[in-house]
Amino acid sequence: MSILKTMMTSAAVLAVTAPAAFAEWQPRKPVEFIIMAGTGGGADQIARLLQGLIEKKDLSPRPFIPINKPGGSGAEALRYLQDKAGDNHVVMMTLNSFYTTPIIQEDLGVDVTEFTPIGLMAMDTFLLWVNSDRDDINDLDSYVEAVKSAGLDWKVGGTGSGQEDSVLTAMMEAAFEYDVTYIPFPGGGTVAKNLVGNQIDSTVNNPAEQMEFWRAGNSKPLVQFTAERMPAFPDVPTAKELGVDIEYYMQRSVNGPPNMDPEAVEFYTNLFQELFDSEEWQGFCESDGLTCDTMMKGEELAQFHATQKVAHEKLIAQVGAASITGE
Amino acid sequence: METIFVSLGAGLLQAFEPLNLFMIFAGCLAGLFVGCMPGLGSVNGVAILLPVTFLVPPTTAIIFLAALYYGAMYGGAISSITLGIPGASTAVATVFDGRPMAQQGKADKALMAAAIASFIGGTVSIILFTLFAPPLAAFALKFGPQEEFALMLLAFATFIGLGGDDIPKTIFSILLGLVLAAVGFDIISGRPRLIFFDMVEFQRGIGFLVLAIGVYGIGEMLWTLETTKGTVKMHRVNLGWARMKENFGEVKQYINSTWLGSVLGFFVGTLPAAGATPAALMSYGLSKTFSKDPDSFGKGNISGVAAPEAANNAASTGSMLPMITLGIPGSPTTAILLGGMIIWGLRPGPLLFTESPDFVWGLIGSMYVANLVTVLLNLALIPVFIRVLAMPFTMLTPIIFVLCVLGVFATTDRMFDTWLMLIIGLLAYMLRKLNYPVAPAVLAIVLGPLAERSLRQSLISSRGDVMTFIERPISLVCILFAVALISYPLISKFMKKKRAGETSVDPAA
Incomplete structure (x- = not known):
């Protein structure tokens, strides 16, 4: 019954759009x-x-x-x-x-x-995120300190070697002179889940990927890698404000x-x-x-x-x- | 607890609104047909039917899509049983015993078992979902790469016993599947690997559907043709009331497998990495291991149909949990559901339960109803589905071949994959002739990539220390279970042999 209905709907759609599409290319x-x-x-x-x-x-x-x-x-x-x-x-x-x-x-x-x-x-845009359980990390300085003391035990999650987040991670490694272990996951959503579940220590997710967890109080942003603060994150400083020259989109x-x-x-x-x-x-x-x-x-x-x-x-x-x- | 029942009541009321009820019905029916057509996967089905949902309010729309997804899960069993071709990866395990049953003229029994087991699986799962969603969401977060790998190991372990008596051949078959699964891009470095003959087409890897259709649609079919010389008739079944009643009476034969599949399927389904396919395969393997008569599995044991079907339906409900609470869809179809939710401004995440209770409970309520509707539809349509088998085998076989070619081409849109499917089919036929079990290879190609990824992630994060799997409690428990499962058939066989040896010399052992 519903198949018939779809056929009718699509037929109706065709009938409506057909005259306008005359002589124009349309997907077949x-x-x-x-x-x-x-x-x-x-x-x-x-x-x-x-x-x-x-x-x-x-x-x-x-x-x-x-x-x-x-x-x-x-x-x-x-x-x-x-x-x-x-x-x-x-x-x-x-x-x-x-x-x-x-x-x-x-x-x-x-x-x-x-x-x-x-x-x-x-x-x-990109932000640096950690799990909100990390009471010891509240800003970029305490973050860098924590990473340095953990060394290679610090696990950064991302979406794959060569993906933009791995580039940004490498930029941060160069700027702060530390080395971390980068673990690739099959997508930004999975990365976010692993951060919330404490399987990884930090990540540079896009806002859309962490938004819901942030609103629920599961994760917190530390820095944004933009020229100016975004309206959605008015209280999070940019890297440039903190004297770190990383801007990445x-x-x-x-x-x-x-x-x-x-x-x-x-x-x-x-x-x-x-x-x-x-x-x-x-x-x-x-x-x-x-x-x-x-x-x-x-x-x-x-x-x-x-x-x-x-x-x-x-x-x-x-x-x-x-x-x-x-x- | 009380609030749960109040919310659920409201959700059920919502599901019973005439429009919603109609959409559940329409969705289940469309899903059944989409699911039983090999090649027209539920992904395409849901994507094509998405426009329908813009004509109705958001909650109704999601209910429709969920019903469609649900119906497709039942539908997958139909082509597995009647044609012997798994329409989707979730229905692979259903072929193992579904096809032999159809050849013995018991297609109606197999379809009925599939429908009833699916109903029980879905219902058990939705009840567990209703009662334990929030704690389970928290539990799912505890699953890191190490736990995922341990779970995959457990899935492989359930299959060691699957290949029958010849354990070395089973292991060979698993390894063959793992090699095929490794073709394509490396998961971690992203470089191409195992590109046979340097053909660029292999960079995209060997698709699961190509392998499964090749093995079952072509390989098994050739083997059946050869062994029977085309004399088998897929018996015509007279499905009267008496036969129906008799079939209902058989429920107790497979009820244990069904319970096992339901609970297992739900838990595996709630884990974001796993999903319905590993759940169905594990359920099949476990049912066989604990069966009183494991040798009859793969030869038409009704429990072998019920176990995976209960599990895949339970898992498809279970996989709604990570989608709703974490925003991670467990399958391509749930990904489209997710897309639908985003369009209507519903952001999946930990807050969805509290911010949009009407939506969440409406969806949960509709799943209870969708379950009931699908089982009724299914039982009513069994006589239609088995009409297919009334055709002489000599006519049915060419039709199945055509469907195989069509199904592969329709999904991948490449002639390369179609040829590959035919070659794989011939290889599978030869393996079958040499008495190699092919099911473990199919299992390996499904689970291989999942296991590889989690293994490598775990080892990267522990910097090469394998003890990481034993140090983490959940992972340790899974691994212990896996070891127990691998040794169980060996030990029980040894015990049997010993007992048999005491009384008489048994040449068959």
Whole structure:
């Protein structure tokens, strides 16, 4: 009965959108919405929110199917997208491992500047979190002291060697001259859970990943790695205020495989622009400390990717690829 | 405790609202069909049906999605039993005894056992969920990588006894599965490894579905064809009232396995790392180990159908717990449920229970009702499902082959995987001919990656010290159980042999 109903709904949707779509490109089969990270993490939450909004607002005649490909710090997803060159029915939600993973794994054979840029949905931020049971740690100084006295017994959780959090962890190791043990988990959500369960000592999660645990009093932020304090965290100092020169952001852009047809690119760009401008998305950005002023797209986004790639190459050369991969 | 009953009452009332009740019904029915189609996984099903949920209020929408998920869990058993192809990883263990039963003309009994065991599993699980959700959420947090690894070890241990008498062959089969599971990207360093013939397609690894469909859809089918020369008929079953009544009478045969599966499934399900597949496999293995007649498992023992089905339904309810309280979905389908919750502004996390009690208790209430609806639907539809088996085997076989090819291509969208599935099928057929058990290999490819990740995480965090598994109490308990389970069949066999040897010389031993 419900199958019939869906068929009727989708038929109705088609009937409504068909005249407007005349001569324009539209997906003819379900669109694979690849997430280059595990379930429950920041990228995953965003992709699933967007997927739901696409359905809710009837922006596509065919559904977007979210698929997580977290393997090898996003290598699996990047390789997958590369192999899909010319396919108009796959797009990917990316994060900074979009730049770092191909740099660290030269033999992957992926050049992200060949991918088709669609839209930069947001810039995400990072905070340093510890379990709220840690009464001895209340600020950056006491944190550094605790890490130094624990040495390699200090366990930092993250989402994989080469992922942005491992880059940030390596940056902190360089700045504070300590070494920690970095343990990779399959997604930001799992990292958050392991912090709350005291399986790890600290992590640099995005706000969305820790928000609920923080509100419940299970974890606490110590520092934010932004230029200015975020409205969502007015009482947490930035690293720069404390005299530590670390500022790091995470891009959250949607990209297609190489050689996508221009008509398809236009369709996806318009679709994500509409999502970007929606009340729901802007509301999400505000509550989760994301920066979403204008959506970068097309040539501008391609330029952005190229600059970011170079910046990450420099960053990795500075801290050393070995300190990121832990080899 | 009193507040729980008040809240639950309110939740049940909500579930009985006409719209919600209708959506539960629609969801269960759609889920049944989605679940029983190999290839059309519940992920696609839920994603495609997501638009329906925008027509109704949020709580109703989640109830619909949960019912769909639930129905799909039952549905998986249907293709496992009637066609011998597991539609989802959770239904693999159901094939082990479900398929032989169907070939013996007992498909109706197997389907009925699956439905009843699923009902009991789901109900036990939801009751435990209602009573113990908050303390269990706290317990789940105690599970670090070490505990996860110990649990996986326990799962493997339950399977040592599964391969039958030939323990070296079982171990070989497990190792083969582990090697196949290792193909692809390294979990920790992210580098490609074990890329056979340097083919880039192997970078994505060997999918579970490719292996399972190859082994069961192709390999086992070839073997059946050869051994029977196509003479088996999947017997037509006359399912009248008398037969139904007789089938109901058989419940006590498998009730113990069902209880075991229900409780085990729930606990394994609540752990964020594990989920329904390990639960079903462990439940099967344990039932066999403790059975009075372990040799009949794999040859059509009804308990072998009931145990995994009770466990996978119990676990699917259990896995709602980490999703609601920690925001970690245990499966791709629950991930979509999670997405739905985010859209409606419901943020899963420790506060959801207190901030949105209407939603949480409405969902819990609906699970009681969804359970009842699904079992009734299932029992009513059994005659329809077994019609499939009325076809002559010579016609059914080509249809199954076509479904295998379609199912793999539909899920992965690559011809490479389709060829791989066929090659794996041929290999599985050869292994079968050489008397190697194939089930342990399938188990290993499911559990291998989970075990590898947790093992390496544990060793990184202890900096190479294996004592970490013994120093942590929960992990120690799991490991002791695992050791006991591995030695149990050996000891009991030894004892039997000794006893047999005292009375007469037993050449079969």
